């Protein structure tokens with residue numbers, strides 16, 4: 567049986583994975599279009615159960631119509647629901663957006679707060695959304711964004727065994743250098759799209775194959791099967 571990897575070895579392996587992925591994807595960044603923290607907050611709320619491409623299509627018009635929190639409060643819920651309908655779960659998302667806009671207007675002069683505690687008090691904002699906003703809009707390293715892609719790749723790479731997003735994040739912040747917390751999820755998402763695809767991972771051309779326990783070149787079994 568293979569010897570269990572020590573925490574130090576796991577950290578070194580993770581560092582090497584990050585180093586190689588940075589080289590492969592030097593332009594990796596948040597794929598939700600935005601021009602300010604508020605737009606990123608709205609885009610992230612819309613991205614729940616929806617692709618970033620679809621969100622970007624919707625926000626291209628949405629951000630022209632609604633400039634700041636007060637604009638989202640001026641319209642009836644029904645109108646906003648129609649505007650964001652194609653992102654799915656549009657009733658809940660409308661409640662979150664209008665609830666968030668209300669708190670931002672009443673409590674923060676229309677600005678997006680910069681702490682995890684304050685962001686988590688906004689309706690519909692959970693840790694993942696708060697991490698996206700803090701990391702990408704303010705460059706504050708509050709944690710690691712864990713979405714379905716990060717979860718899938720972290721499992722394949724043997725970086726965590728946990729299933730729950732908060733527990734996965736707890737594992738990742740221990741092994742990923744803090745300076746890389748924000749870029750880490752972008753790198754995994756880019757790598758997942760290009761090479762480590764859900765059903766057909768391209769292990770033979772993978773730049774981190776050497777550091778991956780799930781590679782079918784080692785196991786003989788495609789990880790997606």
Ligand code: SF4
Nearest residue numbers: 762767769772778781
């Ligand atoms: S070796 Fe295969 S399973 Fe491992 S990260 Fe690369 S593509 Fe994914």
